[in-house]
Amino acid sequence: MEAVIRPCAAADCGEVMRLIRELAEFEKLPDQVQTSDQALREDGFASNPFYRCLVVEVPPECRSREGHTIVGYALYFFTYSTWKGRNLYLEDLYVMPEFRGKGFGKKLLGKTAEIGLENGCTQLKFAVLDWNRAAIDFYQGRGAVDLTAAEGWHCFRFEGEALERLAWGQPGP
């Protein structure tokens, strides 16, 4: 199947939002999605964007059962390691189930890696849920290292009231 990997345009944000919701359902955490296509447009298409995104587009004759031609995406941003310098972080990589097995995920990942290297990044980081065996096999088969298992890194987060207490100076009991 002919498909194009291209940068997401502002006009694609509605389609990307649809895919973001599909991925969150697959990850069994659909209630956590609080973004909107409007927020995606504002945050990704300003002069200093918070993220960048690639999409997979298939020709109209190959569209999905429900009529979609944008069938996958990779959302990433530049980060920094005080040990290794410039990094790229892959927030999401997703291909619709009916378009899997065609190499689209591999192409999205490859293009993301290429953009990283072209921009002087030495690492591509991401997070995977420990029960998502298919994803772990996909990444480890290509040489990714599980830093949680290998070195003991745990992901942490402040949000909501805890974040406000940190900022406005009532740091708990």
Next chain:
Amino acid sequence: MEAVIRPCAAADCGEVMRLIRELAEFEKLPDQVQTSDQALREDGFASNPFYRCLVVEVPPECRSREGHTIVGYALYFFTYSTWKGRNLYLEDLYVMPEFRGKGFGKKLLGKTAEIGLENGCTQLKFAVLDWNRAAIDFYQGRGAVDLTAAEGWHCFRFEGEALERLAWGQPGP
């Protein structure tokens, strides 16, 4: 002790590099440090910086045994969650051992959280080594959630040859 929390200036990069090395030694991974103060200057002080940094500066009369007045730092950058929108990621938070117990870490963390909220971020994320009990207690005591323990997120990384193979199209055997 009077101390100032202020944005890192390009001229401070040598001092921040010294603290980065101290932290890597504490984390028992000193060989991983491949950055330099020159790279820090280039990557943090361009029009589209890869990171931002706060430092703790004490007055000359309170300087360290070896004569340093910059005694801690917090290095962070803006990231993006497709579920929650704008995020802030805290790459490093460090205070020199002889200046601990004075609230400097708490102030660095508070100022970072404040910058995040002012910029519309809803989350502050970071990673901690599982054996670093003091850090985990410090963060969890303020309401941080361990996402690896709670939801099963593992940190992964591609680098070196694996990253090049992804990008230039020889995806393994």
